[in-house]
Amino acid sequence: MPDTPTWPYPKLIAHRGAGRQAPENTLAAMRLGARHGFTMMEYDVKLSQDGVAVLLHDDAVDRTSSGAGDAAGKTFKELALLDFGAWHSRDYAGEPIPTLQSIAAYTLANGIRSNIEIKPSAGAEAETGRQVARLARELWAGADVPPLLSSFSEIALEAAMQAAPELPRALLIEREVPGDWPSRLRRLGCVGLNLNHKYTTLPLARAVLDAGHTLAVWTVNEPARAQELLDWGCNAIVTDEIQTISPAYFI
Ligand code: G3P
Numbered sequence: 400m401p402d403t404p405t406w407p408y409p410k411l412i413a414h415r416g417a418g419r420q421a422p423e424n425t426l427a428a429m430r431l432g433a434r435h436g437f438t439m440m441e442y443d444v445k446l447s448q449d450g451v452a453v454l455l456h457d458d459a460v461d462r463t464s465s466g467a468g469d470a471a472g473k474t475f476k477e478l479a480l481l482d483f484g485a486w487h488s489r490d491y492a493g494e495p496i497p498t499l500q501s502i503a504a505y506t507l508a509n510g511i512r513s514n515i516e517i518k519p520s521a522g523a524e525a526e527t528g529r530q531v532a533r534l535a536r537e538l539w540a541g542a543d544v545p546p547l548l549s550s551f552s553e554i555a556l557e558a559a560m561q562a563a564p565e566l567p568r569a570l571l572i573e574r575e576v577p578g579d580w581p582s583r584l585r586r587l588g589c590v591g592l593n594l595n596h597k598y599t600t601l602p603l604a605r606a607v608l609d610a611g612h613t614l615a616v617w618t619v620n621e622p623a624r625a626q627e628l629l630d631w632g633c634n635a636i637v638t639d640e641i642q643t644i645s646p647a648y649f650i
């Protein structure tokens with residue numbers, strides 16, 4: 400059996416920062432997750448119209464900001480004028496959209512590991528993969544542990560591999576895992592898979608881990624399920640549940 404590659408990351412990862420109790424993908428969410436003991440954050444990154452890497456889940460800003468329309472159609476200056484906190488609660492009114500640069504500064508200063516999910520706007524897969532990987536290489540230069548890059552987009556992962564091959568990459572899969580996952584990982588030079596827990600079974604987890612790959616599972620919000628997946632040997636779980644699955648109480 401091949402050696403299991405090192406997982407230089409914690410077992411618990413806060414999803415979108417602490418993206419339920421605070422506005423997702425903001426610095427406020429990262430700070431809240433950190434206050435609950437999380438030492439690794441997952442967050443979604445895409446490009447503004449003028450190529451600035453920002454944290455945002457959806458293509459459009461409507462759900463999580465005071466604005467409307469696609470992020471890819473707005474310059475960073477336009478995005479920076481929007482309120483990304485008030486939609487969540489008054490406490491967070493005025494929260495700005497973070498740049499990847501600002502989140503790198505915060506996480507590195509606080510010893511927090513990063514899972515950067517490359518979340519390209521439609522049609523910008525290669526450009527986003529390339530730019531995010533290049534920027535991550537620059538921002539994390541000299542860091543003791545590199546960020547884990549992940550994406551549902553194989554085009555983005557391939558571009559990231561070409562731009563910064565040394566940064567670890569994981570393939571995200573939304574639903575059923577296709578049988579050819581080993582060759583996909585090989586082609587993309589990925590260290591492993593980041594899977595939807597609803598489609599993660601024990602035989603699949605064993606196959607991935609026995610093949611020497613890493614396995615992180617999302618979005619796991621039931622403590623018993625989180626424990627089960629970790630007992631199976633999964634390297635990490637990604638959670639919204641920063642209270643009941645908090646590192647302070649859970650493991
Ligand atoms: O990276 C794991 C998870 O964040 C993938 O789904 O839609 O929450 O970005 P989503």
Ligand code: MG
Nearest residue numbers: 441442443516
């Ligand atoms: Mg994500």
